[in-house]
Amino acid sequence: MKELKQLVKRHNWLKHFSVCNLLMFLFLVLYNFTTYLVPLIHLSLPAILVTMILADVLCITGQVIAE
Amino acid sequence: MNREIKQMLKFSISIVLIELVFVNLGGIVNQPPAELKTSYASWRVHTNRLRAIQIDQSSEKGAYPKLSGRHLTMAAFPKQNKIYILNSKKVVYILNARVNLAAGQHQLLVGDFRGPSIFHYNTDGKDIKSINWLSVGQNADIEAEPKLGNHVDDTIQVSKKDATWLYNNLPKDVQLRIY
Numbered sequence: 655m656k657e658l659k660q661l662v663k664r665h666n667w668l669k670h671f672s673v674c675n676l677l678m679f680l681f682l683v684l685y686n687f688t689t690y691l692v693p694l695i696h697l698s699l700p701a702i703l704v705t706m707i708l709a710d711v712l713c714i715t716g717q718v719i720a721e
Numbered sequence: 722m723n724r725e726i727k728q729m730l731k732f733s734i735s736i737v738l739i740e741l742v743f744v745n746l747g748g749i750v751n752q753p754p755a756e757l758k759t760s761y762a763s764w765r766v767h768t769n770r771l772r773a774i775q776i777d778q779s780s781e782k783g784a785y786p787k788l789s790g791r792h793l794t795m796a797a798f799p800k801q802n803k804i805y806i807l808n809s810k811k812v813v814y815i816l817n818a819r820v821n822l823a824a825g826q827h828q829l830l831v832g833d834f835r836g837p838s839i840f841h842y843n844t845d846g847k848d849i850k851s852i853n854w855l856s857v858g859q860n861a862d863i864e865a866e867p868k869l870g871n872h873v874d875d876t877i878q879v880s881k882k883d884a885t886w887l888y889n890n891l892p893k894d895v896q897l898r899i900y
Binding site for chain 2: 673681697710713717
């Protein structure tokens with residue numbers, strides 16, 4: 655918990671959310687476009703958002719464990 | 722980009738990729754109806770293009786496919802509100818449709834007769850105008866649904882755009898199997 659608090663204080667969240675999430679969103683949108691041509695499962699917008707939030711949460715957890 | 726952001730980005734994208742693999746593994750469970758006997762690939766692509774039921778929009782996103790010069794058959798699943806247009810083992814198009822026909826498995830011919838407008842009477846005696854109809858068997862038809870939830874017996878109700886497309890493009894005497 656202590657490490658998490660320290661990380662929250664130290665980490666540049668604005669940079670993280672602007673770079674990582676935007677790129678991830680673009681990547682998922684690109685994936686969704688390909689599903690109109692290749693037989694992969696299409697993701698809805700809520701599914702994209704949940705995927706991104708999950709990736710963020712796991713990413714932060716991983717960061718805390720690594721520290 | 723500093724090292725921390727780079728690490729996070731790599732980590733996030735690998736999580737997304739792992740998730741996409743797992744989501745697509747779900748395709749093993751989620752298969753097309755067994756009666757269709759179509760390829761999974763064509764069914765998946767057209768299922769992805771399918772919209773929710775709307776009376777003013779086409780059922781699938783994107784341009785309508787060409788129907789001429791193909792040996793077409795149709796399969797209706799009343800419980801799913803779907804009609805599949807098939808060309809041998811491939812799905813050509815999926816229609817969102819309300820099938821208001823007698824229950825039970827049977828086979829009918831579609832598109833023998835067609836017209837730009839048709840009138841029905843509801844229980845209050847008011848007339849309901851539908852556009853672009855095609856005959857289904859002897860006494861039923863495919864037509865545009867005038868308003869959402871406007872149920873008419875012995876019809877297959879589709880969106881206005883789909884009805885216009887079928888009216889202009891569906892060849893004569895296409896076999897429709899109702900499950």
